[in-house]
Amino acid sequence: MGEFDFSVITNSLPFLGQGLMLSLWLTLLSIIGGIVLGTLLALARLSGFAPLSLTAAAYVNLIRSVPLILVIFWFYFLVPLALGRPIGSFYSALIAFVLFEAAYYSEIMRAGIQSVRKGQVHAGQSTGLNYWQIQRYVVLPQAFRNMIPILVTQGIILFQDTSLVFVVSLRDFMTASSIVARTEGRLVEMYLFAALVYFVICFSGSLYVRRLNKRMAT
Amino acid sequence: MNYNWNWAVLLEEEYLQWLISGLGWTVSVALCGWVIAMTVGCLVGVGRTVPNRWIRLVCTCYVELFRNIPLLVQMFIWYFAIPELVPDDIGRWMKRDMPNPEFVTAVVALGLYTASRVAEQVRAGIETVPVGLKSAATAHGLSTYQSYRYIQLPISFRLIVPPMTSEFLTVFKNSSLALTIGLLELTAQSQQIAEYTFQGFEAFTAATIIYVFIALIVTALMHLLERHTAIPGFVGKDS
Numbered sequence: 001m002g003e004f005d006f007s008v009i010t011n012s013l014p015f016l017g018q019g020l021m022l023s024l025w026l027t028l029l030s031i032i033g034g035i036v037l038g039t040l041l042a043l044a045r046l047s048g049f050a051p052l053s054l055t056a057a058a059y060v061n062l063i064r065s066v067p068l069i070l071v072i073f074w075f076y077f078l079v080p081l082a083l084g085r086p087i088g089s090f091y092s093a094l095i096a097f098v099l100f101e102a103a104y105y106s107e108i109m110r111a112g113i114q115s116v117r118k119g120q121v122h123a124g125q126s127t128g129l130n131y132w133q134i135q136r137y138v139v140l141p142q143a144f145r146n147m148i149p150i151l152v153t154q155g156i157i158l159f160q161d162t163s164l165v166f167v168v169s170l171r172d173f174m175t176a177s178s179i180v181a182r183t184e185g186r187l188v189e190m191y192l193f194a195a196l197v198y199f200v201i202c203f204s205g206s207l208y209v210r211r212l213n214k215r216m217a218t
Numbered sequence: 219m220n221y222n223w224n225w226a227v228l229l230e231e232e233y234l235q236w237l238i239s240g241l242g243w244t245v246s247v248a249l250c251g252w253v254i255a256m257t258v259g260c261l262v263g264v265g266r267t268v269p270n271r272w273i274r275l276v277c278t279c280y281v282e283l284f285r286n287i288p289l290l291v292q293m294f295i296w297y298f299a300i301p302e303l304v305p306d307d308i309g310r311w312m313k314r315d316m317p318n319p320e321f322v323t324a325v326v327a328l329g330l331y332t333a334s335r336v337a338e339q340v341r342a343g344i345e346t347v348p349v350g351l352k353s354a355a356t357a358h359g360l361s362t363y364q365s366y367r368y369i370q371l372p373i374s375f376r377l378i379v380p381p382m383t384s385e386f387l388t389v390f391k392n393s394s395l396a397l398t399i400g401l402l403e404l405t406a407q408s409q410q411i412a413e414y415t416f417q418g419f420e421a422f423t424a425a426t427i428i429y430v431f432i433a434l435i436v437t438a439l440m441h442l443l444e445r446h447t448a449i450p451g452f453v454g455k456d457s
Contacts, residue, residue: 065433066426067394070405077418160288187298195287202286
């Protein structure tokens with residue numbers, strides 16, 4: 001091969017930047033949706049009402065045994081069919097990510113909820129709070145706080161996972177890099193650059209998690 | 219929602235063949251990748267705990283590097299970039315003469331990526347071994363090698379069987395990324411059936427059910443192994 005050609009990267013920075021914004025935006029929305037749905041799933045699993053907890057458990061185990069790419073394919077196929085009209089690949093991908101990540105977040109939240117001591121729930125009951133009030137004011141705030149490092153770690157994994165929208169050509173950072181790589185014929189530079197960008201973002205994220213862990217331990 | 223159901227499409231010989239061949243590739247990529255992951259992962263994981271600072275540093279770099287880059291990017295680097303970066307002769311061989319290039323690349327990429335995750339489990343396992351046991355080993359005059367060989371590794375390898383179950387499952391799921399470099403494994407085949415027949419529902423359902431079966435079988439096997447390797451007296455699964 002010839003020399004490294006860095007101009008191909010600098011010339012396409014705006015295009016790559018747009019892709020990166022889409023990746024980050026998709027990550028953020030999926031984290032929020034995943035945590036909300038995941039928390040509901042965790043509450044359902046711990047509800048003690050058998051039909052509800054079995055359904056939630058079945059959903060979580062089903063999702064956790066299939067690859068994300070297959071889930072993305074599923075929703076690209078299903079969402080337009082169910083709605084009767086196409087809604088754009090971004091929303092199909094977003095729905096796939098929220099439903100997929102919710103299964104993983106629900107396991108984290110379940111552990112978080114179980115880490116809150118039973119006495120707290122009893123105290124809530126004895127002061128006359130109802131189920132939702134206990135969850136809202138007593139259990140969930142503590143569950144979240146205990147699980148923040150793991151939630152952030154899962155967020156980093158989710159950010160890496162968003163690169164898989166490549167399989168349906170949604171223009172995230174990975175797809176954008178790949179488009180530039182192919183049109184310019186500079187595969188080596190572009191893929192190494194993509195690796196560097198992902199590494200810097202994810203490594204900073206994991207350093208932050210390490211700091212959080214240290215702070216929580218003290 | 220109007221949709222023409224046709225489950226029989228899955229039993230048509232051509233498409234059934236595709237699914238079976240896809241399953242074959244998925245299992246082969248996953249198992250071969252797992253062999254690499256276990257070998258490299260155990261070495262790197264142990265390396266992160268040894269007294270020698272330089273070995274520790276190299277192994278830590280390995281884990282951070284492979285863990286913080288998406289598998290898809292790694293797959294592309296192995297497939298598109300590495301043949302250009304190695305010396306010309308090897309690069310030419312990789313591009314022209316290497317048998318099954320997609321398969322080999324997928325196995326290497328998946329194996330080395332999973333190795334970083336296995337390494338973390340191995341390291342965690344070794345760190346769980348009570349300090350007293352390590353001190354006792356030293357006090358008995360065991361060398362570092364002997365302490366690992368006879369005390370730390372036998373205990374930690376038995377402790378990490380439960381978390382390894384989920385890594386082993388992940389390998390099967392992650393093998394689907396091989397489709398991005400053109401290997402027609404299970405997910406790719408189901409997608410292809412969906413495109414050829416417009417029976418997406420049936421095709422994806424078939425793939426989903428097969429993945430669920432793989433997960434059930436793997437979990438059952440690992441449960442047997444767990445029961446066999448559990449150390450009496452060490453607390454439960456999540457330690």
